[in-house]
Amino acid sequence: MIKEEIRESISAKGLKVTPQRVAIMEAIITLHNHPTAENVAEYIKTNFPHIAVGTIYKVLDTFVEHNLLKKVKTDSGIMRYDEVISNHHHLYCTETERIEDYEDDTLTDLIHNHFKNKKIKNFKIEDIKLQITGKFETAG
Amino acid sequence: MIKEEIRESISAKGLKVTPQRVAIMEAIITLHNHPTAENVAEYIKTNFPHIAVGTIYKVLDTFVEHNLLKKVKTDSGIMRYDEVISNHHHLYCTETERIEDYEDDTLTDLIHNHFKNKKIKNFKIEDIKLQITGKFETAG
DNA sequence: TCCACAAGCGAGAATCATTCTCCTTTAATA
DNA sequence: TATTAAAGGAGAATGATTCTCGCTTGTGGA
Known part of the structure; x- marks a missing residue:
C-alpha cells in the first residue's frame, strides 16, 4: 500500500x-x-x-x-x-514467538457449514478463528 | 474432584x-x-x-x-x-469478559480430518483450538 | 517419631506493557 | 489566516506478573 x-x-x-x-x-x-x-x-x-x-x-x-x-x-x-485481512487464521509457534497468517477457504467454509446446521445454545456466533499451535520446520 | x-x-x-x-x-x-x-x-x-x-x-x-x-x-x-479437559474450544463473549468451554467432537474430527489430507507447508501441527467470538443470549 | 534439607512460602520490591494526565501542537475547515 | 476540536509529547501512574531472599514445611530416610 x-x-x-x-x-x-x-x-x-x-x-x-x-x-x-x-x-x-x-x-x-x-x-x-x-x-x-x-x-x-x-x-x-x-x-x-x-x-x-x-x-x-x-x-x-x-x-x-x-x-x-x-x-x-x-x-x-x-x-x-x-x-485487516479477510478471514484468516493464525499459526502460533510453540518454540518462538512467531505468528503467521494462515488462509484456508476450504477449511473456513467447512466450519461455517458445520455451524449452519448446528447452533450453539444461547450463543450468537460473530466470528470464528483457528489457533493452530505447532512448530515451524526449517527447510532442509 | x-x-x-x-x-x-x-x-x-x-x-x-x-x-x-x-x-x-x-x-x-x-x-x-x-x-x-x-x-x-x-x-x-x-x-x-x-x-x-x-x-x-x-x-x-x-x-x-x-x-x-x-x-x-x-x-x-x-x-x-x-x-485440563480434553479437546475443547472456547466461546468468547464480545460484551462481557465471559469465556465458556465448548466441546464439539464432530467439529474437532472434521478439522482433524481436513488436516490429514492437507498439510501446512513447513509447519507441524500440535494443537488446534477454535476461538469462537460472539454474544451470549439471555434466555427469554 | 524425628532429622535434614530441598522445595515451597511470604512479604514486598521490581518489572514492564499499557494507560492516563495535562499541556502544547496541529490538521481541517471556513 | 483564524478557529478549534482532535492529536501528540513527556513522563507519571497503573496493574498484572515476576523476582529476591530469608523463613518455613513436606518428605523420605534413620
Missing part, C-alpha cells in the same frame, strides 16, 4: 491524517509479521525520534477501533497488531 | 503437596469459569489470609508446567486458568 492509500484509508474513517498515523500504519504494513507496539516504536523512531510510546498505543487503538487493524493476543500477554 | 484426589494428582507429578497448592487447585475447580489469578486469590483469602499473590502465580505456573492446568489468554491480556 502506497502512502497516499494509507492517507485515504485513515481519512475515510473520519480521522485526522497525521504524519505519525501514516508512519505507524506504514510500519505495520512493512513489518507485517504481527509487530508489537514496541516493534512499531523502534521502526518509527528513525523518522520520529520524539514520538511518545503513549502516542503509538493511542494510534494503534484508534486504528483497531476503526477497523483498520486487528489486535492479536499472545500467550505471553503482549498484544500484537495485524492488518 | 474431592480433596484427596487433588492431593494425589499433585503428588503424581512429583510435586510437594502443600495446603496452599491444594487450596489453589480446589479454587480453580470450584470457581471453574476460567478464573484469573486474582479471582483465585480472593477465593482463597478466606482460608489463607496470608497467602502471597506471588505464591498464587508461582503455584498456578507450576501447575501449568506440569499439565494440571491450562493458561487461557484474554483480549485484555489478563491470564486465566482452566482445568
Whole structure:
C-alpha cells in the first residue's frame, strides 16, 4: 500500500491524517509479521525520534477501533497488531514467538457449514478463528 | 474432584503437596469459569489470609508446567486458568469478559480430518483450538 | 517419631506493557 | 489566516506478573 492509500484509508474513517498515523500504519504494513507496539516504536523512531510510546498505543487503538487493524493476543500477554485481512487464521509457534497468517477457504467454509446446521445454545456466533499451535520446520 | 484426589494428582507429578497448592487447585475447580489469578486469590483469602499473590502465580505456573492446568489468554491480556479437559474450544463473549468451554467432537474430527489430507507447508501441527467470538443470549 | 534439607512460602520490591494526565501542537475547515 | 476540536509529547501512574531472599514445611530416610 502506497502512502497516499494509507492517507485515504485513515481519512475515510473520519480521522485526522497525521504524519505519525501514516508512519505507524506504514510500519505495520512493512513489518507485517504481527509487530508489537514496541516493534512499531523502534521502526518509527528513525523518522520520529520524539514520538511518545503513549502516542503509538493511542494510534494503534484508534486504528483497531476503526477497523483498520486487528489486535492479536499472545500467550505471553503482549498484544500484537495485524492488518485487516479477510478471514484468516493464525499459526502460533510453540518454540518462538512467531505468528503467521494462515488462509484456508476450504477449511473456513467447512466450519461455517458445520455451524449452519448446528447452533450453539444461547450463543450468537460473530466470528470464528483457528489457533493452530505447532512448530515451524526449517527447510532442509 | 474431592480433596484427596487433588492431593494425589499433585503428588503424581512429583510435586510437594502443600495446603496452599491444594487450596489453589480446589479454587480453580470450584470457581471453574476460567478464573484469573486474582479471582483465585480472593477465593482463597478466606482460608489463607496470608497467602502471597506471588505464591498464587508461582503455584498456578507450576501447575501449568506440569499439565494440571491450562493458561487461557484474554483480549485484555489478563491470564486465566482452566482445568485440563480434553479437546475443547472456547466461546468468547464480545460484551462481557465471559469465556465458556465448548466441546464439539464432530467439529474437532472434521478439522482433524481436513488436516490429514492437507498439510501446512513447513509447519507441524500440535494443537488446534477454535476461538469462537460472539454474544451470549439471555434466555427469554 | 524425628532429622535434614530441598522445595515451597511470604512479604514486598521490581518489572514492564499499557494507560492516563495535562499541556502544547496541529490538521481541517471556513 | 483564524478557529478549534482532535492529536501528540513527556513522563507519571497503573496493574498484572515476576523476582529476591530469608523463613518455613513436606518428605523420605534413620
